[in-house]
Amino acid sequence: MPLHATSSPAILVLEDGRTFHGDSYGAPGETFGEAVFNTGMTGYQETLTDPSYHRQVVVMTAPHVGNTGINDEDQESRRIWVAGYVVRDPARRASSWRSRRSLDEELREQAVVGISGIDTRALTRHLRERGAMRVGISSTETDPSALLSRVKSSGEMTGAELASEVSTTETYVVPAIGPKKHTVAALDLGIKSMTPHRMAERGIEVHVLPATASLEDVRAVSPDGLFFSNGPGDPAATTHQVEVLQGALAEGIPYFGICFGNQLFGRALGFGTYKLKYGHRGINQPVMDRTTGKVEVTAHNHGFAVDAPLDGSTTTPYGEASVSHVCLNDDVVEGLELRDGDGRLKAFSVQYHPEAAAGPHDAAYLFDRFVSLMGSRYAGRSSLTTGYSTTESEG
Structure with a gap:
């Protein structure tokens, strides 16, 4: 069941061709980066604003993300740096006295493209077995092979001065x-x-x-x-x-x-x-x-x-x-x-x-x-x- 009634379909395509279908989360559009996974059960706001994640698409292994919304105190830098965001079950409602807006709203505001509703456990196991690799997320492209072509032409982390x-x-x-x-x-x-x-x-x-x-x-x-x-x-x-x-x-x-x-x-x-x-x-x-x-x-x-x-x-x-x-x-x-x-x-x-x-x-x-x-x-x-x-x- 999608997070919002207006959620549009989205696809995630890894460099080796593995494809996942889900729902658009955050900003609509298309993004590319290095697919990595984060095993933290909390601290998603600090993760998103950590500059070390620049040009990386972060997969959250915790199944529920966004529970406490976004506040104005826990930012680790001036903006969100992740190139894309992947979650299984986004919170439908933020529940914290410190929350000022939802995670989905923040991602949209900062034009961060994400995907939800996919099997993040299967994706994480794939990355553990095959290694971190380039990835694309799109809510505008319906053809996985076309997106894969753009993934393979995107930049790599090795050799990058960032x-x-x-x-x-x-x-x-x-x-x-x-x-x-x-x-x-x-x-x-x-x-x-x-x-x-x-x-x-x-x-x-x-x-x-x-x-x-x-x-x-x-x-x-x-x-x-x-x-x-x-x-x-x-x-x-x-x-x-x-x-x-x-x-x-x-x-x-x-x-x-x-x-x-x-x-x-x-x-x-x-x-x-x-x-x-x-x-x-x-x-x-x-x-x-x-x-x-x-x-x-x-x-x-x-x-x-x-x-x-x-x-x-x-x-x-x-x-x-x-x-x-x-x-x-x-x-x-x-x-x-x-x-x-x-x-x-x-x-x-x-x-x-x-x-x-x-x-x-x-x-x-x-x-x-x-x-x-x-x-x-x-x-x-x-x-x-x-x-x-x-x-x-x-x-």
């Missing part, structure tokens, strides 16, 4: 909440609004810079630390930010990166990256922090991973690099750390999302680790341009 398409164009500042303790330069590669907020909660003044920012732009902030955010695209196609990070590491600026920032950190250290078969997307991924032995349930959104040895350390021009976190489902690298010759921490990153809007919050301690790193590395610092004190406490 951070510049989602980044801020101008620097802005998120002030510290309470007494200011540190200043951080954060490169916006697709940053989620909760990330600088988590740092601000810890007394950090965050200067959010465009993805095109240079090392000179970073220096101009006189930062106590450098942060690289999450973001979309192929890390192998993103070279400018790697060079900026290498320059910062050479100068001894403490670094923290998440998601895309982990992949770029890996490439800056000399490791490769590769595309996962279907990626990790959801809020229920188990990860072990090897520095503490603690297992965390974490939020993920990544289709690429770092190719680094799980055991031992690797000598780099900037220090000794090692894998600090690993996914317990498939042994994918989920974190890196860099230490100096005395074993003191210089920089670290994780592949998942410790800010975790919509939860879980097991990994929130990583922001505290960043604060501790900046405090220990810069005790006695004079200025960024004149150098750092060589007297450091354990980090």
Whole structure:
């Protein structure tokens, strides 16, 4: 039974020809992107507004979506970024005191093409077996073969540089909440609004810079630390930010990166990256922090991973690099750390999302680790341009 009496038919066609028939959901029309699935049972508003989903068609594995509508507080960025949206059973009525409009209305307002009423379990199993692939959704095309032809001519995720398409164009500042303790330069590669907020909660003044920012732009902030955010695209196609990070590491600026920032950190250290078969997307991924032995349930959104040895350390021009976190489902690298010759921490990153809007919050301690790193590395610092004190406490 369609969501609305006026719902029109729609089709979804995968790159390998698999076709699903359903009802138009959201805006009418046609869209293309990479088909991926998200296993989260909640947090659909945060998912939709996560810039890391740019050019991706998101399939929700939870059968009921839209139950709490859309509010004005939980957006992770200025707009919806998904290229398309696939759900099984959309809520017929939003039920939340915070709701301002329905999910369907929001999708229509932002011209996001979707489809409902299809077997999302079968679609998800297909993607798990065959891997993420290009897809098209249309409520205007009735011929699957014609749509398939356009799917095959659409862009691929491999080789795509997308951070510049989602980044801020101008620097802005998120002030510290309470007494200011540190200043951080954060490169916006697709940053989620909760990330600088988590740092601000810890007394950090965050200067959010465009993805095109240079090392000179970073220096101009006189930062106590450098942060690289999450973001979309192929890390192998993103070279400018790697060079900026290498320059910062050479100068001894403490670094923290998440998601895309982990992949770029890996490439800056000399490791490769590769595309996962279907990626990790959801809020229920188990990860072990090897520095503490603690297992965390974490939020993920990544289709690429770092190719680094799980055991031992690797000598780099900037220090000794090692894998600090690993996914317990498939042994994918989920974190890196860099230490100096005395074993003191210089920089670290994780592949998942410790800010975790919509939860879980097991990994929130990583922001505290960043604060501790900046405090220990810069005790006695004079200025960024004149150098750092060589007297450091354990980090």
